[in-house]
Amino acid sequence: MIRPEPTAGREHWLAPEDCRAQLALILNSADFDATGRERRFLSHVVEETLAGRGDRIKAYSIAVEVFGRDMSFDPQTDPIVRIEAGHLRRGLERYYLTAGHDDPILITIPKGGYVPTFSARSPPETIEPALPVNRAEKVPSPARWMKVSWLTVALAAIVAALAVLALGLARSGVRPTSPEIPRLLVETFDDLSGTEASRAIAGGLTQEIVGQLSKFRDIIVVQSSENLVAPSRFVLAGSVHLSADSFRLRVRFINRADGSVLWADSYDGAIKVAALLETEANIAQKVATSLAQTYGVIFQADASLNVSNPPDDWAAYSCTLSFYTYRAKLDQTALPAVRACLEKAVERFPGYATAWGLLSQAYIDEIRFLYPSDEATSTASIARALAAARRAVELDPLNIRGLQAEMFALYFSKEIEAALLVGKRALDINPNDTELMGEYGYRLALSGGWDHGCPLIEEAHTRNPGPLAYYETAIALCAYFRGDYPQAAMWIRKATVPGNANYHTIAAAIFGEGGYEADARRERVWLEENAPGLIKNLRQEVAMRIIRPEDVDFFLGSLKKAGLAFKDLGGQT
Incomplete structure (x- = not known):
């Protein structure tokens, strides 16, 4: 006893x-x-x-x-x-x-x-x-009744309540009302030093990280477990320790289902009043980017799950994961299923802004990789894409996937200035979203702003563990337009996207201009065998993506050096 x-x-x-x-x-x-x-x-x-x-x-x-x-x-x-x-x-x-x-x-x-x-x-x-x-x-x-009476009553009440709830759900056909996007509980960081300064730093870092994480609209960030309508699947916890002139933050990202630590890191900062706020902001940006960016820790944790017979809310969320998986490989055979999944997701959850934004990008991808392109089909796809993107932004003006989709749709409808303004606004909203950073940088570069766009692509490549081949192709193109052909050849060789015709076209131009005859011949043969529709309308296809006429002419000249024979304006071959 x-x-x-x-x-x-x-x-x-x-x-x-x-x-x-x-x-x-x-x-x-x-x-x-x-x-x-x-x-x-x-x-x-x-x-x-x-x-x-x-x-x-x-x-x-x-x-x-x-x-x-x-x-x-x-x-x-x-x-x-x-x-x-x-x-x-x-x-x-x-x-x-x-x-x-x-x-x-x-x-x-x-x-x-x-x-x-x-x-x-x-x-x-x-x-x-x-x-x-x-x-x-x-x-x-x-007495026996004293030992068991309270437990019996409590268990009976719980069983009865669950039975009534289950029966009610079965009869009413209750379904979830929102997608199952990740919920992250950020706990106040523990102060291990017990001083006024360490308490202030622990509290400041907690609030700064919450603020940076909240800019990512694909997760729900909460600070207190009180009165939650749904439990958090993940927890971010940490501790702060002060030494004589610096502090160290240790953070852990925990899966609450089994208590496993999915990610952990530590960050050091100097205790200087003048630089402390900036130091806290820099650390918070690194933590938020590592966890919440498109191909970050949360994506990797959820993408690895295999949920059989998923409920509607999880199925809708998993559609967004499948889109990112497709984009990492640019496998066009997967696109129809991804598009259909996203269409079903927005039909079931019409307020799901991220799904609307990704659906818009799926519509754009249908024409980006369709050879030969068809003007009527392209016009219809762009119109659908722009409508879906604007629906996403209407639902959530701060949703980066929606703004990114609007940038894409405007770009491919040749409203270049408007597209870049949307991209810049989105990056101002969340400068830690490396997926957007890379795409905005690429649009900026292709429209002629190579000096400003290429550094953004390079930074996205450094910080984002996601579609490396996509970034490497873009970096190769940047080096090509700078005239650094050895560097361009190095990057394009790293970027293996074997089934994507755009990749092979860029590779052919780089190898043709750089004098890499065997490599250029290999790329020419691949294009002739696998993308004859692209070669037939090559100037039109290139001009759809590269905006400045002088850049288009230079690129087409490089393709001719690679041995590609195609009709140019005026019927020249």
Whole structure:
């Protein structure tokens, strides 16, 4: 039996099985906001205490037995147990304020240690303070009905409520009302130094990272687990430690389903008042970009999931993942299925701005890689693309995928100035969106602004783990128009997109102009065999993408040097 200290001459006995039943209620509650590792943490310390081994609960034993750290773990240099204990305390506090507000037993973990306390919830005059328990004692058992009545009633109520809810959902055909986009809980970073300066830096970094993450509209960022309509699938946690003249931020990105750490990093900054705000902003931008950019950590985590028979909300979100997967490889055979999936997504969720933006880009891609191009088809696709893009922006004026799609649609309708204005506005909204950065830079370069667009493409290539071949092709084209043909040849050889005719056309121009005869011959043969429609209308196809006439003429001259025979304006070959 567990016995809190007596008050006013009365004692209240708690049976270990009742404490375990309370633990089960907590662990099985949707209102218990804790990761898998934090749940194992709670189970471990409760069981150890109930077994009379509370004196063995130390940071070292928890790290080794619960977190799987090796025997060399040093709690003085690795604060993981202290940090997770703080998260766990907040999770318990929230649980007892919500689902557990009427539970008969309180389980808490007092600050300064990891041994849990148990206290019976009694009428006001008999409530006992929660005190640590380090042993199990043998005492006379209470009456059987006292031990099981509260648990029986609670479980019966839960089962009945779930049964009524399930029956109601089955009869009403309730369906989700919004797509299942990722939800990320950003916890306030732990202050490991305990000074006024370190508290300020921890708080400032937390707020700055929340602000930078919130610019990415494809995720939902929350700071508190209180009153959430849906649980967060991911958690960003961290800690700040100060030394004499600098600080270090350690951050972890956690999958709440199993407590696994999907990504972790550390960042250092100098403690100089004049530069502190800028330092915090720079760190926040790096964290936000790593996690939330199109091919970042969140995308990689979700793209690797295989959900069988997915519900509508997850199916709609997975359509956006499939679009990004297609764009990484530019496999045109996958485009019809991706387009159909996105059309179904916006039909099911008409307010899904990101899906509208990606659908617009799918419409554009239908004409970007259609050879020979058809004017009527192109006009219709551009009109559909522009309508879908503007629908996305109407739904969410800050949605970068919608603005990027509008830029594309305007560009291919030859409204170049308007397209670049939209792209610039989008990059001003979120300068950390490397997907947009690369695409805007490419449009800027192809329209003649090579000196301004190419650095943006290069930065996107450096920061984005996504479609590297696409960026490398663009960097090769930049080097080609600078006249650096060895550099252009190096980059185009790195960029293998074997089934894309645009890639082979750029490669042919680079190798033809640079005098790489064998490489140029190989690319010419591929184009003649696989893209005769493109060769037939080569000037038209090139002018659809490269805007300045002098750039078009130079590019076509390079293709002639590669051995391509095609009719130019005036019927010249």
